[in-house]
Amino acid sequence: MPFYHTLGQVPRKRHIVFRRPDGGLYSEQLMGNEGFTGPASLLYHVHPPTTVLAVKRLRELQWVKDPDQALRHRHFRTRQLTKGGSPTLDRIPLLFNNDIAMLWVEPDKKDEHFYRNAQADEVVYLAEGAGTLESQFGFLPVKPGDYVVLPRGIMHRWRFTSPAKMLVFESRGYVRTPSRYRTEYGQIVEGAPYSERDFRRPAELVTIDEKGEFPIIVKQYNGLTEMVLDHHPCDVVGWDGYFYPWAFNIHDFEPIVGRIHQPPPVHQTFQGDGFVICSFCPRPYDFDPEAVPAPYAHSNVDSDEVLFYASSEFMSRKGIEYGSITHHPDGLPHGPHPGRTEASIGAKRTNELAVMMDSFRPLHVCKDVLVAEDKEYYRSWVENGPAFNPPTS
Ligand SMILES: [Fe+2]
Numbered sequence: 001m002p003f004y005h006t007l008g009q010v011p012r013k014r015h016i017v018f019r020r021p022d023g024g025l026y027s028e029q030l031m032g033n034e035g036f037t038g039p040a041s042l043l044y045h046v047h048p049p050t051t052v053l054a055v056k057r058l059r060e061l062q063w064v065k066d067p068d069q070a071l072r073h074r075h076f077r078t079r080q081l082t083k084g085g086s087p088t089l090d091r092i093p094l095l096f097n098n099d100i101a102m103l104w105v106e107p108d109k110k111d112e113h114f115y116r117n118a119q120a121d122e123v124v125y126l127a128e129g130a131g132t133l134e135s136q137f138g139f140l141p142v143k144p145g146d147y148v149v150l151p152r153g154i155m156h157r158w159r160f161t162s163p164a165k166m167l168v169f170e171s172r173g174y175v176r177t178p179s180r181y182r183t184e185y186g187q188i189v190e191g192a193p194y195s196e197r198d199f200r201r202p203a204e205l206v207t208i209d210e211k212g213e214f215p216i217i218v219k220q221y222n223g224l225t226e227m228v229l230d231h232h233p234c235d236v237v238g239w240d241g242y243f244y245p246w247a248f249n250i251h252d253f254e255p256i257v258g259r260i261h262q263p264p265p266v267h268q269t270f271q272g273d274g275f276v277i278c279s280f281c282p283r284p285y286d287f288d289p290e291a292v293p294a295p296y297a298h299s300n301v302d303s304d305e306v307l308f309y310a311s312s313e314f315m316s317r318k319g320i321e322y323g324s325i326t327h328h329p330d331g332l333p334h335g336p337h338p339g340r341t342e343a344s345i346g347a348k349r350t351n352e353l354a355v356m357m358d359s360f361r362p363l364h365v366c367k368d369v370l371v372a373e374d375k376e377y378y379r380s381w382v383e384n385g386p387a388f389n390p391p392t393s
Contacts, residue, residue, distance in 0.1 A: 003186070003196055007138050007205040008238030014042060031153060032243045033174060039151070041241025043136060046209045046231075053213060053228040060223040063093045063101070066365040071331055075377035076369050078165070078323040084108040087158040088115035088217065089224065091168055093366040095306060095327060099274030100359050102306060102325075103168040104369075107160070114155045114233055118220040120170035122150040123270060123277060125250075125355050127310055127323070129164025133157075136236045137244040138202030145250040145310075147269070147277075149175055154245055155216060155233055165323070167308055169357065173273025193269075198252040202244060208232040250310070250353065255283035260291045267356065274361055280307075280354040285347050294344035297335025303358040304329045311353040319380055325369075326377070330362055338383035 011018035018026045027048040032040025043049075081092055083106045091103035101120070114134075126146045133140040133148060135156040142148055150156060151174070158164070169175075181192035188195050210232040218225050248269070256266040267278035285293040305328040309320050319337070320326065328334040336344075 003199075004240070004242060005201050005244060006238070006240035007202060008044075008207070008236065010042070010044060010238040010240050018044060020046060026237060032241070033152060038174065039242040041137070041239050041243040043236045043239040046207070046235040046237060049229075049233070051230045053230050055225060055227045058217065058224040058226050061093075061219070063096050063222075063364075064367040066367055066370060071329060072378035073329070073332065073334060074327040074365060075320070075374040075380075076325045076327075076372045077321065077374060078104050078325060078372060079321075080372035081106075081369070086111050087160070087164065087166060088113075091166075092368050094325065094369045095304075095363040095365055096170075097274075097359055097361050097363050099172050099361060100272060100357065100363075101170040102357065103170065105166050105168065107158070107164055107166070110159070111157055113215040113217045113226070114157045116153060116155045116216060116218045117150070117170065118153055118218050119222075120172060120219075121152050121175045121272070122148075123169040123171065123175055124148040124150065125167040125169070125308070125310075127165040127167060127308075128162070129160050129166065130162045131158065131160035131164070133245060133247075134159055134206075134234065135202065135245055136234055137239060138205040140200065140202045140245055140247060142247055143249065146247045147250065148245065148247045149270075150245050151175070151243055154243075156245060167355065169272075169277065171272040171275070176271050178268050178271045178276070193254045193256055193266075194248065194252060198248055200247040200249075205236065205238070206234060207237050208234045210235075250279050250281060250355070253279045253281050255281050257283055258286060259288040260286050261293060261295065262286075264295075264356070264358075275357055275359040278356040278358070280352050280356065282349070282351045282353065284349045285344070289346075292341060292345055293347060293350075294336040294341045297333050299333040302330060303360050304363045305334070306357045306359070306363070308355040308357075309353075310355060311351065319374070319377070327363065327365065335381075337381060 027045040029043045029049050030040055032038050086109045087107035091105040094102045126144055128144050130143045133142050133156055135154055181188055183189055214229045214232055216227050267280055268276050269279045270277040307326045309324040
């Protein structure tokens, strides 16, 4: 999305003769969304991308709702979730609605297959893990703190060189930068918390011309299908366009601060259909001597709020830890924990690091995450009450 990019060889114009060294034609493919009217790229393959040898439905992906629908604030500790598995096939669903889902995986296996999510755009926040995202668009180095944006349909494979913890967002709509951060011509405006220079694109195009049997696992119809291609899918000699995987590191987000408290939209990082993703980063606090840096209690304005704590420090919460996820649903006010408001007055800066997703429609909690639930969290605002959760550090 962010802007036009090209790698490798492309012909002088679109849709004209473009020959391989052996005299055959390269196979041109348009990849994008919204029919022929959305963002797209043109790729040039050594072999047609359509030569499927076999297909097989592997399994259905059931996202089962927590049957207890009592409205309350929730807290889950991701360290208590099952570890291991594939980075693409063993994701644990946490929360979802028809617009957005959040999943968690700490993979310990290396995928041999390539993966394609055909029903959602993905934003993968790498709490930990470095390595490379391989795709037909080239190799994209990734590192801890990256948001890796994978528009739907992009075939890819994760290659980690250090253990990864992946918070995966699956979005029904196209994931993009907020429109208010862009000029009417598409450039990121001065005053936005990042610029195009912060977006990393595939840097190295690797063309593999190899025949054989290459499995590709596609997510569609809420399940996984394996299709076997008769050649290596990374056979692209060149591409150009606006549709490709890209990365933005949370530490490249430039926080916007004020004399008094700034509302959460200043932390917005991505826009989707029916949700936003925000980044809370280390920053100086509000600098008026009478400012109260901790947020005021708020009733979610038509949104559910989910916070992933990417460090153990967060100015308004006690009892949370690195890897915690809190869910504050629409219909209930929430605010700082006891003592946090007073403690924030006069503080100069915060080292908090958190990823927030606000959905505009209610989220369902998945049964799979209940094993990691801190069931008393909803009572943790009662000072010195039975459920008060002391800070862990
Ligand atoms: Fe909030």
